[in-house]
Amino acid sequence: MKTIAYFITSHGFGHAARACAVMDILRKNLVKIQFEIYTQVPPWFFQDSLQGNFNYHALLTDIGIVQKSPLHEDLKHTLHALDRFLPFNPSQVVRLAKQIQKNQCELMLCDISPLGITVAKEAEIPAVLIENFTWDWIYQSYLSQHPEIGKYIDFFKGLFETADYHIQTQPACHPTPVDLTTPPVSRKARLFRQQIRSKLSLPQNAPVILISMGGIPPGHYPFLAQIAAQQALFFIIPGVGESLQRHENIVFLPHHSEFFHPDLIQASDLVLGKLGYSTLAETYWAGIPFGYIIRTHFRESEILDKFAKKEMDGFAMNETQFNRGDWISQLPYYLNLPSRERFGPNGSEQIARFILSLSP
Numbered sequence: 001m002k003t004i005a006y007f008i009t010s011h012g013f014g015h016a017a018r019a020c021a022v023m024d025i026l027r028k029n030l031v032k033i034q035f036e037i038y039t040q041v042p043p044w045f046f047q048d049s050l051q052g053n054f055n056y057h058a059l060l061t062d063i064g065i066v067q068k069s070p071l072h073e074d075l076k077h078t079l080h081a082l083d084r085f086l087p088f089n090p091s092q093v094v095r096l097a098k099q100i101q102k103n104q105c106e107l108m109l110c111d112i113s114p115l116g117i118t119v120a121k122e123a124e125i126p127a128v129l130i131e132n133f134t135w136d137w138i139y140q141s142y143l144s145q146h147p148e149i150g151k152y153i154d155f156f157k158g159l160f161e162t163a164d165y166h167i168q169t170q171p172a173c174h175p176t177p178v179d180l181t182t183p184p185v186s187r188k189a190r191l192f193r194q195q196i197r198s199k200l201s202l203p204q205n206a207p208v209i210l211i212s213m214g215g216i217p218p219g220h221y222p223f224l225a226q227i228a229a230q231q232a233l234f235f236i237i238p239g240v241g242e243s244l245q246r247h248e249n250i251v252f253l254p255h256h257s258e259f260f261h262p263d264l265i266q267a268s269d270l271v272l273g274k275l276g277y278s279t280l281a282e283t284y285w286a287g288i289p290f291g292y293i294i295r296t297h298f299r300e301s302e303i304l305d306k307f308a309k310k311e312m313d314g315f316a317m318n319e320t321q322f323n324r325g326d327w328i329s330q331l332p333y334y335l336n337l338p339s340r341e342r343f344g345p346n347g348s349e350q351i352a353r354f355i356l357s358l359s360p
Helices: 014-029 043-049 074-087 090-101 114-125 133-144 147-160 194-199 224-228 260-267 277-286 300-311 319-322 326-335 347-357
Strands: 002-008 033-039 055-058 067-069 104-110 127-131 165-169 180-182 207-212 234-237 245-247 250-253 270-274 290-293 314-317
Touching: 002 014, 002 114, 002 245, 014 033, 014 043, 014 104, 014 127, 014 277, 014 347, 043 055, 067 326, 074 147, 074 347, 090 104, 090 194, 104 114, 114 127, 165 347, 180 347, 194 260, 207 260, 224 250, 234 260, 260 277, 270 277, 277 290, 277 300, 290 300, 290 326, 300 314, 314 326, 319 326
Parallel strands: 002 033, 002 104, 033 055, 104 127, 127 165, 165 180, 207 234, 207 270, 234 250, 270 290, 290 314
Antiparallel strands: 245 250
16 A cells, blocks of 8 residues: 655645546556545545545645635735744644654655645655645735735745655746646546536537636626526536526536536536636646636736637636626637647646656
């Protein structure tokens, strides 16, 4: 049995989705593998995403950026949280390292969790950093308005550089010489398009649009009456209500539903929503257009936007345009575009091969 510790930031669900994609491929390549997962991403997310057992440890492994909403950061509360989180509590680091050793973890994987790298050093096991950005790079965009964030930039930059192995996944925000650079990493759909549409009671041949805001859905959309009037189109909207509800041409799903997010993308002809890593990666591999909202103040957005414009079909919009439903007039054009066929391995497969190559 090979045991691997995985420390995952709980900044949204995108990092957890990427980690699950890697763990899923590792399990397919190595049946006798156990994961010890440390994060505050809810356990149901891993239960839904992983095909196999794992041990879940509820732990704050990272602050990242505190969010007011899916599209807005709260720097004041971020700085307060960082002040409480850092420096790491030495007794906590020792306790976690002993737990890692007791569970016979051979390797530490970190999706931008700085605490995981520190614990790996204490436990004397190799640490693998997996990222498309690191927090020191993200925080630099706030430095002019919040000079006090500078000390955290220096701290995280130095800490991330101590990882034994460094993997970057495209779209990489700050490409540097690393051990491995991969294509986008995403979870894979499990069901065929026809199966998913049937389960959702959607027509097999009608255009379907998924509206996804990632791990922090707003719960309210001001354009619902406008899309309800588009009787020839069908919409799937996760994150609304407590149960599956069908209203004419709109299917509302709760934040946590029985439907796997990559399956919802597989059932769709176009995705609309927040420009986040996992939604972009899953839409990219599905080969369908992506209409996305750029987060003006979040530095990653510029890089994801450039990648989407170059490698995908779709269009950018701001929050106001999204809420007003300005994009509705663009739907006929993008729904008529052919799907893009993707070739080559998913980044998760390359990462899994790299990790397995580290074994004696």
